[in-house]
Amino acid sequence: LLVLLAGTRLSAAGTAFLVREPGPVAVAGSAVARDGRGGFLRISATGDFWTAELVPASSASTRIQGVRGEQALSPVGLKEGFASPLVASDGTWSGVLRLSSGGAHTRLAPPHTELRDPVMGAGEAGLHVAARSASGTRVWALAEGAEGWREFGSLTAESSARPLAVLSRKEGLYLFVAEAASVRLIRHAAGRWEAFGSLPAEARGELRAFSIGASQIGVAAAGDPEAIWAWHTITRAWARLALPEGGRPAGLASDQSGVVSLVALEAAGPGARWGVLAVEPRRPEFGTANYAALLMYLAGMMGIGLWFMRRARDARSYFLGGGRIPWWAAGISVYATTLSSITVMAMPAKSFATDWTFVFAPSTILLLAPFIIRFYLPFFRRLQVASAYEYLERRFHPGLRAYASIVFVCFQLGRVAIVTYLPSLALSTVCGLDLVTCVLLIGGLCTVYTVLGGIEGSIWTSVLQAVVMLGAAVYCLGVLLARAGGGPAELAAEAWADGKLRVLDLSWAAAQATTWTIVLGNLVNNLVPYTSDQSVIQRYLTTTDEAQARRAIWLNGLISFPSAMLYFAIGTGLYLFFKHHPAELHPSVAGDSIDRKSTRLNSSHVSESRMPSSA
Numbered sequence: 001l002l003v004l005l006a007g008t009r010l011s012a013a014g015t016a017f018l019v020r021e022p023g024p025v026a027v028a029g030s031a032v033a034r035d036g037r038g039g040f041l042r043i044s045a046t047g048d049f050w051t052a053e054l055v056p057a058s059s060a061s062t063r064i065q066g067v068r069g070e071q072a073l074s075p076v077g078l079k080e081g082f083a084s085p086l087v088a089s090d091g092t093w094s095g096v097l098r099l100s101s102g103g104a105h106t107r108l109a110p111p112h113t114e115l116r117d118p119v120m121g122a123g124e125a126g127l128h129v130a131a132r133s134a135s136g137t138r139v140w141a142l143a144e145g146a147e148g149w150r151e152f153g154s155l156t157a158e159s160s161a162r163p164l165a166v167l168s169r170k171e172g173l174y175l176f177v178a179e180a181a182s183v184r185l186i187r188h189a190a191g192r193w194e195a196f197g198s199l200p201a202e203a204r205g206e207l208r209a210f211s212i213g214a215s216q217i218g219v220a221a222a223g224d225p226e227a228i229w230a231w232h233t234i235t236r237a238w239a240r241l242a243l244p245e246g247g248r249p250a251g252l253a254s255d256q257s258g259v260v261s262l263v264a265l266e267a268a269g270p271g272a273r274w275g276v277l278a279v280e281p282r283r284p285e286f287g288t289a290n291y292a293a294l295l296m297y298l299a300g301m302m303g304i305g306l307w308f309m310r311r312a313r314d315a316r317s318y319f320l321g322g323g324r325i326p327w328w329a330a331g332i333s334v335y336a337t338t339l340s341s342i343t344v345m346a347m348p349a350k351s352f353a354t355d356w357t358f359v360f361a362p363s364t365i366l367l368l369a370p371f372i373i374r375f376y377l378p379f380f381r382r383l384q385v386a387s388a389y390e391y392l393e394r395r396f397h398p399g400l401r402a403y404a405s406i407v408f409v410c411f412q413l414g415r416v417a418i419v420t421y422l423p424s425l426a427l428s429t430v431c432g433l434d435l436v437t438c439v440l441l442i443g444g445l446c447t448v449y450t451v452l453g454g455i456e457g458s459i460w461t462s463v464l465q466a467v468v469m470l471g472a473a474v475y476c477l478g479v480l481l482a483r484a485g486g487g488p489a490e491l492a493a494e495a496w497a498d499g500k501l502r503v504l505d506l507s508w509a510a511a512q513a514t515t516w517t518i519v520l521g522n523l524v525n526n527l528v529p530y531t532s533d534q535s536v537i538q539r540y541l542t543t544t545d546e547a548q549a550r551r552a553i554w555l556n557g558l559i560s561f562p563s564a565m566l567y568f569a570i571g572t573g574l575y576l577f578f579k580h581h582p583a584e585l586h587p588s589v590a591g592d593s594i595d596r597k598s599t600r601l602n603s604s605h606v607s608e609s610r611m612p613s614s615a
Contacts, residue, residue, distance in 0.1 A: 036079035037101050043072045043084060052084070054103055062103035070094060074208070076122045083127055085118040093118040093131050096142075111140050111149035121209065123168025128152060130163035130175055137163050137177055139188070153188045165209035167217060171233060174217060176209060183207075185231065196231075200238050203229040208249060212587040213279065220249035232582060234353055235575060239582035279587045286431045294431075297468070298445055301461050305449030308457035318454035319386040320541050325456065327548040329463050331555030334539050336462035336469075338529060338556075339563070340415075341422040344469065347564060351571030355502040359568050360515060362560040364522040368530055369557045373550050376531050381546050388537040408534055420446075455538060466559075473566050480573030485580045498579075500572050 031043045040055045050066035052075075066072055066086075075084035081100040086107075088094040093115040096108040110118070115131040115138070122128075126143040139152040152173060164183060165176040172189030176199070183199040199207075205222030212218045212230055218241075219229040225248050228241045243249070311317060325333075350358050383391055389408070393401035424438035431438075450458050484491055495501050505514045529536050543549045578585045 031074045033075040033077040033082055035077040035081055035101060039101050041075050041077070041082040041084075041099065043075055045071070052097065052099065052105075054082070054099055064097075064099070064105055072097060073118070073120070076120050076127075078122050078127075083120060083122070085120050085129060087118065091116050093129075096120070096127075096129070108142075111151070117162045119163045119166050121166040121168055123173075128166050128168050128173060130166040132162055137161060137175070139166065139173065139175065153193065155186065155193055164207050165219070167209040167211065169211060169217075169233075174209065176207060176219070196236055200229060200240075202240070203238075216587055218587075225249070230582070230587060232578065232585065235579040235582060235585075237579045237582035239585070241583070241587065290430075300464065301445065301449045304461050304464070305451075305453035305457045308453035308460065311456060315386060317456070319538065321454070321456040321459065323542065323544050325459055325539075325542040327543050327551040328555060329459055330539050330543050330549070331552035332466050332559070333459040333462040334536055334552060334556040335559045335563075336466040337535055337539070339466070339469070339560075340419045342419060344567065345422055345426075347567035348571035348574060351500065351568040352574050353571075355500055356568050356572075357502060357505050357513065357515060358518055359503060359561075359564055361518055361522040362564040364519060364526050365530070365560045366557040367523060368526055369553050372530050373553055376537075377540055377549055377553065378546060380537055380540055381549065385541075386538075388532060388534045412535075416443075455542060459539065459542065470563060470566070473563075473570060477566065477570050477573055480570065480577050483581075484573065484577040491576050495572050495576060498575075500575055 033041045035041070042053045042055075044051050044053070048068045050070070050072040052064040052066070052072060054062040054064070070089065071087045073085045073087060075082045075097075081098065083099070084097045085093060086095045086097055092113070093110045095110060097105060098108060099105045110129075110131075112133070115133055118129050118131040120127060120129050126141060128139060128141050130137055130139045132138075135154070137155040139154070140149045141152045142149055155175070155177070161177050161179045163175060164178050167174040172187045174185065174187050177184050177186065183204060185196045185199060187194050187196065199219065199221070202224045203219055203221040207219050207221040210218050210220075212228075215233050217231045217233065219231070221229060224240075226243055228243060228249070230239045230241050231237070232239070311322070316322060347358075380388070380391075383394070385391055385394075387405075389401045389404045392404055420439055420443045424435060424442055427433060427438040427442065428435045433441075449461060453461070481488060481491060486494070492501070505512075506516070507514050508516070510517075531537075539552070540549045543552060
């Protein structure tokens with residue numbers, strides 16, 4: 001419920017960035033970078049020489065003097081230390097300066113001569129340098145601690161084309177290339193280059209590229225120094241994100257988590273103040289109405305548990321509901337039991353990030369229904385057992401029953417930990433409550449009302465939860481489509497053109513999720529809970545007779561597939577909305593999941609080290 005309610009809050013209030021820990025520093029004519037240990041490097045041009053000044057986080061500063069007629073370009077911060085490309089007086093790439101956090105420095109020769117206009121980027125795989133040659137732009141990689149270059153790829157282009165920035169991410173290598181009057185964004189992945197169009201006209205001139213959270217690429221362009229242009233790797237849409245008033249980007253930095261941020265300046269000139277540019281935390285505005293709805297919902301769950309506590313007079317009533325549960329309630333309860341918060345979050349996230357190929361996973365429940373009804377349902381009904389593991393004691397030994405029960409409980413403890421954590425994460429995000437408090441609140445209340453009401457209370461709370469989840473999903477989908485811009489036919493055509501509505505993947509590739517592997521894998525995966533899981537089998541036994549139980553199993557299967565389509569449609573709706581309104585997607589939000597790593601910059605403490613106030 002909370003995840004879906006949060007999905008309707010589509011706008012990101014306030015500025016996206018803030019400058020942390022500002023301090024005075026003379027930076028005129030300098031390029032600044034920060035490494036993963038909190039140290040800073042400033043490279044300044046002084047006449048015919050360049051000067052690199054290193055200020056580690058916990059030791060004295062080090063000054064390195066360059067050679068005559070050579071220029072050091074903008075440095076990049078690594079997890080430990082720095083690197084900067086060097087250019088000779090004739091414009092050719094002459095080497096790479098590498099500095100450790102302790103001040104030791106080495107010089108590395110370029111892979112080839114006659115290369116010009118080098119640009120450097122740092123990523124998880126190490127350094128990447130793109131340079132211009134007579135045949136086009138070429139890219140080399142240098143792993144952390146390695147001394148030899150490895151050519152990463154080459155791009156045939158006009159001889160006048162010039163690389164402007166390079167960025168390595170987990171999904172590939174991104175390269176910005178200036179050609180004629182435009183700047184192209186291209187990506188190298190799976191051994192080939194793919195073009196993603198041009199930068200907006202405002203984001204031109206010299207630029208720096210960096211990662212923002214899990215799903216966005218930021219560009220600090222000389223042509224628009226008061227903002228960051230963000231490109232989303234999933235929606236592939238550009239958004240202009242304003243910097244704090246007076247802020248100017250000055251260099252790249254990598255914090256301890258490996259997330260790349262910017263070193264920003266609050267003003268220009270000798271009196272400038274530096275600071276680490278971080279993503280500003282979103283300020284939740286849950287509101288009185290939402291808090292009231294949440295409290296009423298939780299109170300309703302507790303009320304149901306207390307109501308049915310009166311009817312649990314013996315073990316049969318507590319564990320089997322006295323056989324008085326209607327078939328439709330049992331069927332909906334099975335559906336809600338197997339539909340955890342993992343599924344509710346994963347389905348929209350999957351279709352937002354990719355397509356609908358996983359939509360057939362829930363359909364395997366319908367394929368299994370005849371098999372379960374023919375063989376397993378009569379078996380368990382005939383045994384008249386309160387637990388799926390009671391049969392093991394009758395057939396084999398009490399020790400085997402105890403072992404199976406302990407294994408089931410241990411598995412559920414691990415599963416429930418994840419199932420509780422995810423909605424707690426959503427509640428913490430939209431309410432601003434502490435995450436531990438949310439875990440204790442959700443876990444404690446669910447435990448209490450389940451224990452009080454027995455299986456009957458659990459079934460009826462599951463029915464209410466299923467109604468709330470499906471109703472909220474329908475409402476959220478309506479809001480998304482209404483605000484995305486365009487009619488249903490136009491939006492569907494756009495999603496289809498972007499490949500977001502692909503349902504079948506009939507290839508036989510063993511290394512990817514194809515339709516065959518999804519269906520076969522989920523047949524096996526769903527066979528386990530529907531034939532041996534106590535939380536599912538127990539619900540088979542709560543109806544008045546076997547015919548009612550058969551209806552419950554069929555109802556569960558008939559609900560599963562349409563509801564999966566609904567949740568996949570929400571993910572596609574989110575994709576369309578944020579493609580049309582890219583500025584509304586806050587940079588701290590991960591693109592394909594709820595990911596705490598994307599907000600580490602919000603809570604990390606910036607090093608107390610300061611750069612010297614004089615050159």
